[in-house]
Each structure stands twice: as C-alpha cells, then as structure tokens.
Amino acid sequence: MAEQRANNQQQLWIGSAGNGLFVWDISQKQPRQIQHFQSDRNNPNSIGSNYVNAILVDTISSQPAIWVGTGNGLSRMELSNFSQNNWQHFRADGDSGSLPHPTVLTIFQSPDGTIWVGSYGGLSKFLPESGTFRNYRHRLNDPQSISNNYVYAIHAAENDGQQSLWVGTSNGLNRFDPKTGMFKTVDERHGLPNGVICGILADDAANLWVSTQKGLSQLNPETLEIRNFSLEDGLQSNIFSPGVFAKTAAGEMLLGGINGLNRFDPQHIDNDELTFPVVIVNVSINQQPIGQLRLQEIRSNRVLEMAYEDHSLQLDVAVPDYRLPQKNQVRYRLNEQENGWQIADANRQISFPLLPPGEYVLQLNAANPAGKWHPKIQELRITVAPPYWQTTWFYGLAFVLISLIAGLFHHWRVRQKVRQAEVIAAVREAERYHVREQTARDYHD
Structure with a gap:
C-alpha cells in the first residue's frame, strides 16, 4: 500500500506497488464494494501505471478530482465520474511545460488550491489554465535553487503570509518562497541528523516533524531550533521510509520505517528544559596539546593568545549532560560569521586549520538531548599575533x-x-x- 486518503464520500483510496489503484467505499454495509483501476495498454484512458506512489483527493477546486502519482506521470480524474475509468494524463514528455521526470513521488495541495508535485526531477507547480507545469530544479553552484531533485515530501508553512512551502529532498529540507522562486536549505549543518527527508508533518503548535533516514526531528520553523529523536527514544528504527507519513484527525502522527510504524501525540512529548554550558576539555595548537596550567588560564580568562607561527587551532569540547550524551549538541561561530552557527561533529571537535593574524571572538553554545539550547552563549577571545614585520x-x-x-x-x-x-x-x-x-x-x- 503506497498511500491512502479518505474523502467526504467515505471512500478509501489505496495505491499499490504493481497492482494499480483500489477504491473502497467504507460507508456501505456488508458486503463492502471495492473498485479496481489498472493500467491497460489498449485503453489510453486507463490509469497511467500500476505503480502508485502518491494520492491526493482535491476537494478545494471547483471540480473535485482524484490525483494519482505513478511511475508514469500523473493521472487525474474528476470525482463526479470516477466510475467511468476516464483518466487525464500528465507525463514527462521532454518539453519545458511537462513533468521533469515520469516517476511522481508525492502530491500536495496548498491552502490556496495549488497542486504541487514532487518527483525525481524536482518540484513542479501545476498551472491549470494551460495544463502545464512550472518546474524548479537543482542548479549547480546556485544555493538559492532546490538542494536536490529527489522530492519526497511537500508541506505548507503554517501561519506564513508568504504562502511558502517546506520541501523534503534526498539532500536537505528546503523552505521555498513561490513568489521569488528561491529556496533556503536546512540540513545537517543546522542540526538535522540526516539529509534524506522522508516525510514532513506539522503539529497543532505549528512545529514541523521531519522523518529522515537517521531519526526523527522536531523543528521550530521560526527559530530553526531542532530536537532530534532516535532509536533510544522509542523509534521503530532510525531509518524511515520516504512517503510513509500521515496525521490523524485527532492530531496524532503516523510515521513508517523499515521496522514498522511510530504513532504518537506531539502534545505528550515532554519538553526538557534542563541545559548545560559548553566545557573546553583541551586546546591543541599546531596539533600539540597545551599544558593544563595554560588550559586553566584560558578557562578562567576566556582569552587565548597565539603566535604568528601557530598556524592551526583545535578545541575539544564537551557538554556535562550525561543522560543521553550522544544526543547533546554543540554549535559554534567565529566573529558571528555570515553563514551562521556550525554544528560540531560527533567527536565534539572544533578546528580552524589556518587563522590569519587578527582578533576573533569564538562563540560556543550547547543543547541538551531534547534540542534545547543553553540560554547563555559563551565567548572565547582569540588573538593571533602578526609577524614582526606587521607590528x-x-x-x-x-x-x-x-x-x-x-x-x-x-x-x-x-x-x-x-x-x-x-x-x-x-x-x-x-x-x-x-x-x-x-x-x-x-x-x-
């Protein structure tokens, strides 16, 4: 079963991987009626493919319809006459107004009624006036384009006057502004455990729940604060499956992976407010650890002075939160650099291979296993002396x-x-x- 949706007529649409589309009228008493749609080479009006990856029941438009994403493009049929097996097809024909790839992975309808399609060829916006698509694809060396062309999930940003979208790809989560056509990427650099975005859901507090292939993340879309969940928190696995996600009418989240399904109510997830500051465990200059006496001075004075010939600097840091230490996070930035905070690696090492002469302020901050950042940002002032001929x-x-x-x-x-x-x-x-x-x-x- 690829995906299912229930519309107002109490019909359950079930997509299969190789056996077409089933419609189950669950409003009828026994025996329940099931209608079956399969692709037929001899019937051009049949569904486009027997491999169904995505289903959308459009009840917003003036002509309610069922949209089905398959391995051979999009198939659409109006709900008023779906029993006639008369499908309209949108395929990847190679021209600029068609789908960029035949395999459709996800379909989403934004609150204004716009149909958005994710495929192996990027993000596509359906233009109903012409029956064509406006396509958004990854462009090399363009950070404002979509981060990857494999689009697994699409979701509308909550309480957003810009009507922007969240787009999940195989290489990061993207915030997309339809008015400008620009994308902003959120990935491991910002705290996500993995770049393969399998699903996106929003809870009643407008937080995003993002399933990946290395765990589950709760993301505040305004502050971009991220709280990560893993196998230790009760996940069926750290590996989720693309496209397997849903939100119930009661607000519960359903997220599937390789070992089953996780079901939870976001309101019942505890918020851990206990946080700790970053501790500098060791400092190495030119790959040589400094002595304990100098390390204590640095911890006390928050000042580090380096000579001109001291080319490289490495700091080993830690967070004294021992509940789930592997889930603690450390972020840092140098002189409030434009690219923002950087997340330290799993070894909690911060390295600067070559610092030019000058004065710097290194800011450090730690997060607990729940992703809550310590309110105080620590600072270490670093001075690299210039060569004598520049003094x-x-x-x-x-x-x-x-x-x-x-x-x-x-x-x-x-x-x-x-x-x-x-x-x-x-x-x-x-x-x-x-x-x-x-x-x-x-x-x-």
Missing part, C-alpha cells in the same frame, strides 16, 4: 630608520652642495685674482 613597533622603528637615513642623506646632500659652492667660489676668486694680477702686469708694462 606597530616594527612600523615605528622602520619609520625612525627611514627618517634618520633620509635626514643623513639630506645633510650629506647639503654638505655636498656647500662644498660645491665653496669650490666654485674659490675657482671664481682665483679667476678674479688671476685677472687682477694680469691687469697689474699689463699696467706696469
């Missing part, structure tokens, strides 16, 4: 030396000019003397 005293000494040399050179030039003037004056005086002497001899003669 103020060197500049001052160089200025004094240059000034002294310039002064001596000027004095030498002045002395040279004075000597030249004296020589010229002496030559002229000798010439005048010679003229007077010659004149005197001529007079006596």
